[in-house]
Amino acid sequence: MPTSMLNSRPVQMNVRIDRQLKEAGDAVLAHIGMTPQSVNVFGGFKVQGKGEDAAKRLLEDAFTVQEAGAFSVVLECVPPKLAALISKKLTIPTIGIGAGAGCDGQVLVYQDMLGMNMDFTPKFAKQFDNIGERMVDAFRTYMNEVQNGTFPTEKQSFVKSDCSDEYLAKLDAEF
Numbered sequence: 001m002p003t004s005m006l007n008s009r010p011v012q013m014n015v016r017i018d019r020q021l022k023e024a025g026d027a028v029l030a031h032i033g034m035t036p037q038s039v040n041v042f043g044g045f046k047v048q049g050k051g052e053d054a055a056k057r058l059l060e061d062a063f064t065v066q067e068a069g070a071f072s073v074v075l076e077c078v079p080p081k082l083a084a085l086i087s088k089k090l091t092i093p094t095i096g097i098g099a100g101a102g103c104d105g106q107v108l109v110y111q112d113m114l115g116m117n118m119d120f121t122p123k124f125a126k127q128f129d130n131i132g133e134r135m136v137d138a139f140r141t142y143m144n145e146v147q148n149g150t151f152p153t154e155k156q157s158f159v160k161s162d163c164s165d166e167y168l169a170k171l172d173a174e175f
Contacts, residue, residue: 045077
């Protein structure tokens with residue numbers, strides 16, 4: 001198992017690709033449930049695995065990615081009891097995002113947890129800070145300073161040049 005998820009490839013429930021990556025020696029972090037790439041297919045950010053048939057399909061998907069060689073699986077927007085059952089049945093770790101506390105680990109998108117998306121916060125995301133408003137203020141300040149010429153100053157510039165003022169004047173005249 002890899003020591004860091006930074007050395008893995010996230011794959012949204014494509015078992016053929018999972019197997020190919022695994023055979024190529026890549027670590028595969030699978031992703032089932034609500035996958036952001038499929039949000040429009042699902043009709044928005046919707047809970048997956050609701051109802052008996054959908055729950056069985058999601059459990060089958062979890063076993064499929066495990067058998068394909070994934071070292072872990074992200075369960076996104078899955079009812080907590082189903083996520084806990086999947087976590088209990090698999091031998092690989094589960095990482096929950098909107099799947100309750102019964103997963104082996106948790107993950108949040110940092111933009112959600114820091115309040116950077118001021119128009120939308122997923123139900124499962126807890127905002128630990130509201131950096132979004134401070135970012136907007138910082139961008140406004142930056143824009144104003146650029147527009148009024150107070151940024152950049154010499155302090156933020158490379159003032160030393162290997163070209164003389166005369167040479168730069170020559171280039172100016174030439175072009």
